Amino acid sequence: MSIRTPQTRTADATASTGRLNRWFGSIVEAAMSPHPVDRYLELIDPMLTWRDLRAQIVRVEHPTPHTVRLQLRPTRQWKGHRAGQFVQLSVVIDGVRHSRCFSPANAAGRDGDIELTIAAHDDGFVSRHLAATARAGDVVGLSQAQGEFTLPESDPRSVVFISGGSGVTPVLSMLRTLLSDDYDGPITFVHYAPTPREAAYRAALASLAAVNPNLDLRCYYTRVDDDHFSEAHLDGVADLVDADVFVCGPGALMDAVSDFHEAAGLHRPLHTEAFTLAAPIAVDPDEPITGELAFLASGATTTNDGRPILDQAESAGLTPESGCRMGICFSCTATKLSGCTRNVLTGELDTEADKQIQLCINAPVGDVDIDI
Template identity: 55%
Template sequence: MASKIARLVETIVEATATPYPVDRYLELIDPMITWRDTRAKVTDVRLQTDRSVTLTLRPTRQWSGHRAGQYIEVSVVVDGVRHRRFFSPANAEQKASEIELTVTAHSGGFISRYLREQTRPGTVLTLSSATGEFVLPDVRPDRTVLVSGGSGITPVLSMLRTLIAEGHDRPVTFVHYARTPEDVPYRAELDALDRTLNHVDVRLHYTRTDTPEHFHDDHLDGVADVDGAQVFLCGPPALMNAVREYADRRDLADRLHTEAFTVDTSPVLDPDQPITGDVTYTESDVTTPNDGRTLLEQAEAAGLRPEYGCRMGICFSCTKVRKTGCTRNILTGELDSEPDQHIQICVNAPVGDVEIEV
């Protein structure tokens, strides 16, 4: 009965708030007072490395927690424009009362730089529910191998922290690749876990030191290739590809679980199908030669600023209408030439002449 009354009140309140949802009015009073939206207030800001920021967030009541390895959409308003990006919580899933995000600020990352340079305690962010299939199995593995590179450390760190918090005492190997020791957030914590927990083995490799260490079979031999070991991998494309090839050689592809935080958008070069044609941005009256990259990248190179979110084909923020022409989905390889179709311009590249509503 109570739930029916609550739904009725919600309907009445939102009807009186037309054309704006009730949360748009409540945020004028206090952005942490929400009816439906999930928001979180920044309670702590730490600069663990020269390129990253770690934010501790206190979410509103709508937050239902996350499973280790999942990601959430974070949206911020900058100069009146809402921007969305996806990040994986780094905290253990048992700690549902707060969220910890570690964001690496890339030179071209508008939002990552904003979060590092402008975010202060008291800042309020809007969040989505946690989602994603890159999670630990309900029955924990007898041996767990966590492999990450760069900012891919956060989902697997959440897995490690979750296993430790629940008292899991089976072998866990944590392998991480970074440019230098100074580029590893949580390095002190990882060193302490390596020293104090007999079943946790932390292996850090550095790719831009005097003796650079990129992925090599020896880094996983004896841990990933034993019977029953489950491998969880998140990192940049080069590392992902190298570990996948290793898994194929060792016949353990069925035990490799992956999450990519970037998509390889470089043009696919085929000598039998050279890159040709022009891209016409009909809303902007701009035409440029097709260079093979995604429509989003080519639009940006032409000086246009179409809306986007994840740049990975997840959030649909960049969806535009392809008026004419053929495009190739870089994730699936699928070709589509049906006119007047909505497509995600972050993961579609033109094949020949294309007209797009940008």
């Protein structure tokens, strides 16, 4: 015979309340179709959401001439991140929503604010926009954290972090997480920046090294001393042969560290995360229709037949949010994670990844992954 304790009854009541809330929300959303509840709530307060995850910018800093640091306060839907993961931040620019991936630099966890430090590159459309216009009080779109570039489940014997430029953010999150968990193994942190002035976390890293005797900080400046990665930069690292090595940064740095790791015969696998985009693919719009359309959120796939993504999604049995046929434009947007699409109205090709697109006017060209 089971005994129902007060804790059990409380848990049952909580579960029942959760089911009631979800049931009520489903009825409200159905009544407000074709738009979900959040489209109406945002008219009252952009941070008042039922399902959407958003964040409010509570602080903006410019630690270097070419970076912007955002402190974000997420809505209740935020599930936290593991150190090293990334989020998709989305903003509206000239009426079009754009999404980009950035790695939180704060320690892992669910509670508290999110810290993003973003390098505004010359060809960075969204990053330059954020650097120039982001203000405290702005509300941005946010995704849950993703990515496999994370710390191992059990504490490593020794850790080496190697980063270049904006690649510092995921490994800094790992470092802060280890230190907050009182990790006492040897940590070596090697960072490369063009100049000391352009090292966005120079002061923060120095402060951590000053109070953590197990942290060996080594900073090199490529434009000042022409200091690029070399084996000598890891001289004297404790337990290097058994160290977990994490590297994130430009391609040249990644390649150099990978070559060293293989040549040195280090026992542990190399953990990598690239912070450079692949070159755009060349597509001939006159080629025969080929490829597969993958709807990653639902797990469905279909052979590309050339029609707009909305039509193909519905033919595959999916029901993406849409008010297009009722004259409500821009309600059928979703994130294209990879691949090339063609605007059926203009013929324009788009190979940009992690970008919000309209499903009703964009058709896949070859293989396309879409977050539906």
